[in-house]
Amino acid sequence: MLNVAYRVFLYSYAYLAISGFKIGENEETSFGKTLKKIFLNPVILATLVGMVLWFMQAIPGVNFVHKDWLTTNVDPKMYALWRFDVTLPWIHPVVKTLGGLSSPLVWLAIGCTLGNASIKEAATDKYAWIFSVIKVFGAPLVVLGILAFVEWIATLCGYPQLISAETMQSSLMMWMVPPATVAVAYCINFDKEKQMASNTSVISTLLAVPGIVIWVLIITLLTASGFFPSVAA
Structure with a gap:
């Protein structure tokens, strides 16, 4: 959502x-x-x-496509007609591949933009660094604080286990990743601070490599602590 x-x-x-x-x-x-x-x-x-x-x-009865009707080797259960990865296996890989091309194409445009500037200039852009630190570390920290506060209030009100570990994990993972390449594509297309947008995209992506490792470690420790209960437990 x-x-x-x-x-x-x-x-x-x-x-x-x-x-x-x-x-x-x-x-x-x-x-x-x-x-x-x-x-x-x-x-x-x-x-x-x-x-x-x-x-x-x-909706009851919406899953009416059975495995025996299909040519793919899937789990023996009923599927909805729009589960195209099962009902249309010859189309799904093509659509999935085309969908995965969007980010690489934008990265080509970013590379063309960065080609007109020095690497030192990109690496010394303080605003790009500030934004990248906020995006990779600051934003997930704020989200974690909000989730912890909501869970604490729910526990005080007699409704513990309101925020599950899975909700916490997915929320943090959504916020810890680099910014969308679509926004960078907008900046390049409309010539609005395209150099800074490209610098920020590169720096935040590089910063996300150690950042994701750190956040995965934090998520693992939080899940093990039991403060956010796991649904699968």
């Missing part, structure tokens, strides 16, 4: 802010047409459709 809100924000407000798009300047930029343009974005549509299909898993 966190990813849904993030993607809606990324392809709506972030796009408008970086592109300099002004709502209401003329008929073509009216609020209604702008809203229509945002929600007809293929990524937003795919995200919303995927969320609806995910919720539909709870």
Whole structure:
């Protein structure tokens, strides 16, 4: 669910802010047409459709495709028709590969942008370092503090084990990773601080290598402490 809100924000407000798009300047930029343009974005549509299909898993009888009807070697149980990795195994790998190309293509654009500057200049960009430290270490720390506070309040109110270890783990992992390459692509495309955006993307990615190791260690210790109870336990 966190990813849904993030993607809606990324392809709506972030796009408008970086592109300099002004709502209401003329008929073509009216609020209604702008809203229509945002929600007809293929990524937003795919995200919303995927969320609806995910919720539909709870509908009784929706899983009616049996393993015997398929040519793939999957677990012997019933599947929903839209489980394309099972029902359309010849299409799913192609779509998955195409989806995985987005970040490498943006990294090519980042490389072209960094090619016009010296490595020393990129490594000495203090604002890129400040943002990277906040993204990799500061943001997950704030999220951890909020989760711990909510769990503490819930325990005092007689509702312990409100925040599970799995919720804590997934939340921290979402926040510890480098920033989205889509935002960098916006900056490059609209020529808005593209050098700083590229520097930040590179530094935060490099900083995330030791950062993820540190956070995985912290997550392991927190899970072992039992403060956030594991659902699987």
